[in-house]
Amino acid sequence: MAATSNATMTAAVPTTASHAKMRNSLWWDAFRRLKKNKVAVASFFVICVYVLIALGAKLGLLFPDVAIGSPSMQYLPWSWEHPFGTDVLGRDVLARAVHGTATALSVGLISSGISLVIGLTLGALAGYYGKWVDGLIVWLYTTIDSIPYILLIPALTFVLGRGLINVYIAVGVTSWVTLCRLIRGEFMKHKDRDYVMAAKVIGASDVRKIFRHILPNVTHLAFVQFGLGFVAAIKIEVILSYLGLGVDPSTPSWGIMLDDSKLELSRPFWGNLAAATIFMFGLILSFNLFNDALRDSLDPKLKNK
């Protein structure tokens, strides 16, 4: 059915060969399915708004004077000028939350980027080569996995010290296990498939088999896992900062805002709690919804054959 509709489209609209190629690929197929999903489109829009907010904050377009406050403005209630009031140092809470977005997104992106690279590489090597390579890598990740992350990550940040870069590293090097395990299993499954056998028969090297043949058939799983890791990394940063192990207190972070708010609730001052919670809620909810939709659209079993 898809083939005939494509055929008529090709006849009606003269396009270049590369265009036709793209339109029929499985990636394009998945994108079409994703586009049809209204929840996915809406949550993608929300994620884009967050990204714009973060970029605006980083480029100094939004609330450039985030760190400036005066003791005379301490704990102002909400007003049109300060929608979430001001904190103990008289800084605008909304500005802190906006700049916290940049912190959160950078932790999500860089940490899950690190774990993507580690997990994909080790998983591919373990699954493809098997034998002692597999043994070593499995030993490595079961060892890391056997330590509760709530102990491991604080331990690492104790060693590395507080700071944003150390949070990237600590979260990145501890969160690749799930992806690695997944990719390892997929490689074990795919390396004996006929299409890989066919590549062997035509004389393809290991590198070609891994990168040209197997990897494109498992990257969709890495995508989904990257999205899940992104959300998890954001949450871990918040927890670490709340515990006083994450970013430096001067860095705007939702975790630090929550940490501050635990003493402020008795005043009562709810600005920090409300701002951090609302910002986190929106980002994590839309990310999770988008991930679900992404997984559905990439699942070959749900494809209309």
Add this chain to the structure above:
Amino acid sequence: MQTTPNEKSFELPPLKVPDPNAFIQVNELTKEFPIKGGLFSRQIASVKAVQGVSLTIKKGETLGLVGESGCGKSTLGRCIIRLIEPTSGQIFIDGQDVTKKQGEDLRALRRKMQIIFQDPYASLNPRMTVGSIISEPLEIHNLFDSKKDRQDRVKQLVELVGLRPEAVNRYPHEFSGGQRQRIGIARALAVDPSFIVCDEPVSALDVSIQAQVINLLMDLQQRLGLTYLFIAHDLKVVEHISNRVAVMYLGKVVEMAEAEELYRHPSHPYSRALLSAIPVPDPRRKDQRIILTGDVPSPIRPPSGCHFHPRCPDMIEECKTTCPSLRETRPAHHTACIRA
């Protein structure tokens, strides 16, 4: 030949010089898959998939290989082209020892031998276009200098197997089973091989499509002078396409002869049972099927003596101890049965 693993390690393989008349020569090929288990993953047993098979195929000939599922016919075919590493034995293709080749030499030799897979859905990478699937072997072997020449060759191959030239920009999931099998054939032909293992190439296709693919394979053989090892369990298809036929049972060739000779005068009891199972399109003809009792024994612990003796209707006491080897029972007709 029937030895325990301990004795085997002291046994040197018989070194035979390649037969000048044979294009493909297989000597005493054995493949055992180890089964690991226990505390330290020791080898506790092995699946003896192929046990000392010897055969030859002449240039331009089709050797049919039949047998039931799990008898080792696919393993044998895959060992011959080094898709699976054989445990022992020799394989010559055009006088060159396939088993001794490594690295770059092996890659160069791969141009001569190709395979067509059974499942046309699993054997094509779903993320690659048909064009890149077919041109990949050309890239690997650096067969054409310019991209233009390579594209021309791909177009030529696509037309050779009877697909429309637009197919090169499409993805495998846009094609039917028969068309996909044609893509697989084009990929195998890309490097201009002389020997092709057809590993049940039509078993996964509709009957109406089977004939088309079989005819394509026969046509290509004539035009390109190909040599085929045709693996199948459909006896009628094998009879149609093969010059000679070998029957396998539990890792061994039990009978080998010209196709017509074997189908008219099967002399191994297993071949007779197999052939009697072919349905005849004649309702008045009385069915005289030989029903074999029991299942195929496990290739982990094959029976003593003749592997077929537990199920053989003509079994005598000697069959339990004597392991029959292939001998000429009729002119150019080899059978591994002491009673034939």
